Each structure stands twice: as structure tokens, then as C-alpha cells.
Amino acid sequence: MITAGVDIGSITAKAAVIVDGEVKGTRVDFTGYNAEQAGRRVLDELLKELGMDAQSIDRVVSTGYGRNSVKFADKAITEIICHGTGAHFLNPQVRSIIDVGGQDSKAMVVDSEGRVRDFAMNDKCAAGTGRFLEVMARALEVDLGDFGAKSLKSERPSKISSICTVFAESEVISLISKGEKRENIIAGIHDSVASRISALAKRIGVGEPLMMTGGVAKNMGVVKALENRLKMSIEVLESAQVNGAIGAAVMAARL
Amino acid sequence: MAGEAQEKEKRKMKSAKKMRDIMTNYYIEAKTAGETGKKVAWITSGGPVEPLIAMDVIPVYPENHGAMIGASKMGGELCERAEELGYSGDICSYARSDIGCSLVDGGPIGGLPKPDMLICCNNICGTVLKWYEVQARYYDIPLFIFDTPFCHTEYADEAKKYVRKQIDEYTGFLEGVCGKKFDHDRIKEVGRLSVEGQQLWQEVLDTAMNKPSPMTCFDAFFFLALIVTLRGTQETIDFYRDLLEEMRGRVAEGISAIPNERYRLLWDNLPIWYRIKWLSEKFASHDACLVADTYTSAWCGSLKYMDENNFLDSMAEGYTRIYLNIGVDEMIKIVLEMVDKYDVDGFVMHSNRSCKPYSLGQYDIQRAVQREKGIPSLIIESHMVDERSFSESQTETRIDAFMEMIRQKK
Structure with a gap:
């Protein structure tokens, strides 16, 4: 059976194709203005890469904030279930998942079958999300991709006390004007994000083995800060950003 | 069609x-x-x-x-x-x-x-x-x-x-x-009518114990207006008698509040008034009926302290011991009783930025419900009247995920 998962996030669109229980390929694109088109495009491009055509796909499940815009999907399933399913598919031992994307962060606890037992999401506030990091990267004039490596060089992380993105940005700007080192500011930003996420993760009682997924998992600075806060080790796979799409493709096979 | x-x-x-x-x-x-x-x-x-x-x-x-x-x-x-x-x-x-x-x-x-x-x-x-x-x-x-x-x-x-x-x-x-x-004679009569009105309101809410339920908490939010504004009048009693009869009639005829009740849920806190229709349709689309709530039952929750033969004295206690004026442990007891009474599969809590006394302690109540009853719960953040603070897509994702979780569990 050939299935596909399409995950339309607030910043990026992801696709995954699974053939007979094996991930054949994945792809990440920007979502842009039109969620439906983004879904179509990212899947088409992936199929082109894999030398497959759309007709060969048996079923598609969409997920993410744009899940209901993907009209060609057979079913829309929330990213909470898809991330749980994806993580369990890639490592059946996993019992907790922290997923941090562009506009929200969430923690999930799954059972031995990968079924979500409980979840918590950030409140309606950008703190603790990828968007928060993007705003800070712009203020610091640092490429977001370099954030992780830079923060690991920090000797003395700055203290960012405000949880509001706008106020935190002014804190960052005032630290810049005081001549504080970029590394320290970035490490402070990561700790601020980690404190938000760890609070909601603790609320539902996450435990090991713990996996982190979503785009922000690519940032080793956030992962380390979270490990320190939670006093747990966190597994991050290469496929962290496309985990939701993989989970959607797995769900598609079960429809 | x-x-x-x-x-x-x-x-x-x-x-x-x-x-x-x-x-x-x-x-x-x-x-x-x-x-x-x-x-x-x-x-x-x-x-x-x-x-x-x-x-x-x-x-x-x-x-x-x-x-x-x-x-x-x-x-x-x-x-x-x-x-x-x-x-x-x-x-x-x-x-x-x-x-x-x-x-x-x-x-x-x-x-x-x-x-x-x-x-x-x-x-x-x-x-x-x-x-x-x-x-x-x-x-x-x-x-x-x-x-x-x-x-x-x-x-x-x-x-x-x-x-x-x-x-x-x-x-x-x-x-x-x-x-x-x-007029000390008149207050005795008004007190009697108030107690009777509250009893009838409780009976109306109790019809939701039936499966499927003839009413949802969204209906209760609407029909609540009389027990709030006109309790102590004959008009209220007449109305709730008719309403009770209608609900019992629906039960007898098998008319359910939502087309296909598969899951039963309990609501906590005030309604999100500007999203009643959206929320009721959203939950109904998941075959979920919010059968009861802690809010509308607050207008009959003090009945156990009320004595129509000694109204003014008993009223003092009844009005002091309402749901929002008691400790979280007491609230937990009430919620746990409701979970059993209405036999619900999940608990939906509105964390209401407007109403701090209602929202304080919700995480403790949530934990107690999960621990004692093992049912999933969901927290929706909003304001009861200020629609500027409601995020539809965020709320929708949480509700969808919550219902997927309940479905996987059941």
C-alpha cells in the first residue's frame, strides 16, 4: 500500500510517502499564502523526486493548521494524533513527545500502541514557539539556522524574563545595546522558550523515552535547554520536522 | 434535504x-x-x-x-x-x-x-x-x-x-x-416559589442523565435565564414545569439533542457566549453531546441548604455556600459526582480569563478528574463576552485532537 501524509504548518508545508510500511521520502516547503496549493505542491514535488505519480497513492491524510484546506486528502487528522503516531512508528519505545512548530508547542503522552493518552498545548501566545525564535533571530541579525550552534558557545546565558514576544524582543534589543554577546542572548532566548515548553510538558507528566519533533527540534540549543529544565534526555531524529507528515501517512494506511 | x-x-x-x-x-x-x-x-x-x-x-x-x-x-x-x-x-x-x-x-x-x-x-x-x-x-x-x-x-x-x-x-x-x-408573609411565599423553581430546574437538568440526552448544556445556558432573573415567581415555576414535560416527552419519544450521541461530555465554567452555536455544532460534528455543566447547576446547587419553612435563615447559608464560594476540594467533590451522575466520557474546561474565581483551581480539578475517573479533559482558553480574545483555529485543533483521543480510547 502507498500512502501520503501532508502537514500544513503555519510556516512550512511537509509531505511524506510511505510504501508498504517504509518511509520512501519526505519534503519541506514554505506554506506561503495558499495552504491548499502548498499541500499540492509539496506532495507533487516529492512524488517527482521519487519518480512516482499521483495516481499511485492509495490514500492521503492531511494534518497541521491547514489540514482542512487540503481538499484532495481522504481525511484530516490533527497534528497531535499524527505526531504521536509518527513518533511511535519511528521508535515504538517512545512514551512522550514534545512538538514545537511555528505557531504552537505541544506535549503528548502516548501508550504502547502510540495512542495519545493526554496532551497540552501552549495558550494563545507565541512564547515558546518557532515564531518567537524567528522574531528574535531578526532582532539579532543572525540566521535562525545558526542559533543552535551559537548558543552552545555561551558562557553566561542572559536572563530574558518577559514571556511576551513583543516585550521579550525589547529586552533583547536592550541587551544588544548594552553590548551583551550574541551567544549569551541566544542562549537566554532558548532558555526562555524551554521554560515555557517544560511547564506544559510537566503539567501532563511527560517521561522518558522522550522525543522532540517539529521544526524547532532542529535547534540543538532549545533541545539542550529543555533537557536541562526537564532533567531528561531527549531523542531528536533527522526526520523531526517531517514527523507529523510521516504520522499522517501512517494514519492513512489505517483508514 | x-x-x-x-x-x-x-x-x-x-x-x-x-x-x-x-x-x-x-x-x-x-x-x-x-x-x-x-x-x-x-x-x-x-x-x-x-x-x-x-x-x-x-x-x-x-x-x-x-x-x-x-x-x-x-x-x-x-x-x-x-x-x-x-x-x-x-x-x-x-x-x-x-x-x-x-x-x-x-x-x-x-x-x-x-x-x-x-x-x-x-x-x-x-x-x-x-x-x-x-x-x-x-x-x-x-x-x-x-x-x-x-x-x-x-x-x-x-x-x-x-x-x-x-x-x-x-x-x-x-x-x-x-x-x-x-412584608414578612410575602417573603415566605416568595421563598417557597424560589425553592420550587430551583427544584424544577434541577429536574430539568437531570433529564440529561438519559441516553441519549434530550438536551445539551448549550440548551441549559439558554433556559437558565429564568432561574437567574425570575426565581421566586410563579411564572418561572410554570415555565420549568412545561420545559420538564417537554424534556420527558423527548426522552419518551427518543428525541436526542444531537443527531448521533456517541460521546457524553461535561462542561466547566461560564459559556463562551459569542461562540455557543459554533461550539455546539463543532462538538455535534464529533457525535459528542455536552450533557451537563457546573455552571447552570449552580442555580440549584444550594438546594440542600434551603428550607422553605425557614426561608430567610436557610437562605443565608444557601447563598453563602454556592459553587464559586467554596474551596477547590469541595468543587472537586461536586465535579466527580457529576462525572458519575451524567456518565460522561470527557471533561471540557473553559479557562475563562474573565472569571478568575471560576478558573482558579481548574488544573487541580482536571488532575483530580483524570486521577479518580480516568477520563480525558480539555482546556479551552477564552473570555466569556470579549470575542477579541478567541482564536478559532487554535480552539478547533484542541477540540479535534481531544475528540480523536476519546475516540481512540473508547
């Missing part, structure tokens, strides 16, 4: 029109009180209204009005008026929209009638004290504050004496404002 329309018609509640008519007449009477010579008192939703009825004073509830403002999606605009005066956006949206409405006579009914007096009971929150003081200054009218000590676990003797004494002060206050003696 014809079948669908027929289905919808069958599910429609016949009593809804009657209630709209009663409420319309009630507001017309209140708004024309100046011409009929009757006095109008504004009173908090959990306040002891019976002495007002006994004195022929028309009680008006800014909170009921707030619900109407919210349901008409006019909350944000009126809250802005209050914010322009300097009131913080963190203040209760009932208070903000009421203060805003007083300035512009806006909202769905062009504002409330000008009050002759204000009755403020702090058994529901502390905000009402400042809110009613503001309004007392604005309208330059007398304010009576009925102070109910918080009951962490019990109703101590000191509290009992303290509250009972205030009932005499309250009736004395009414004698002064109304210029006539308090």
Missing part, C-alpha cells in the same frame, strides 16, 4: 419561543418601570433576589445582560468603551461591557433601565464590589453589599451569625429605599 430539515425541526425545543417571550416581557416591564412607578434594582447573579421580589422591586441582572451582549457579539465593542476610560483589559468582560454599556446605552436592548438601587453579593467574586461601587457613583444611587465569607470546607457559626445579621440589614435597606415596611 427535506429529511434533514424535518430532523432538525423535530429536534427543536418548543419551549424556546415561550422563554423568549417571557424574557422580552420582563425586559419591557423593567425598561418601562419609570412609567409604572416600580423600582428597579440591579443585582449580582448569585445575589439573594427573593427580598426584592417580596418588595415588588424589579430585579435586573447586569450579568444576564452581559450574556446577551456576548451572544449578540457586541462584547468587544462595549469592552473597548470601558477600556477607553482606563479599565484594564484583564478585568471581567461582564464588568467591562456593562460599564461600557452604561455610557452609550448600547447592546442588543439599548442598555438596561436606570437602577434605583444596587444589590451586590460577593459570593461569586470580588470584582462585583468595585464594579457596583463604580455604578453606584455613576448613577448616584444607594448600594447594599451582602458579604458572604468564603467557605473552604464548612459554614462556621461565626459566618452563620454574620450573614444572618446582614439579611435584617438588607430588608431594612429595602424598607428605606422603597418607603414601606418589609
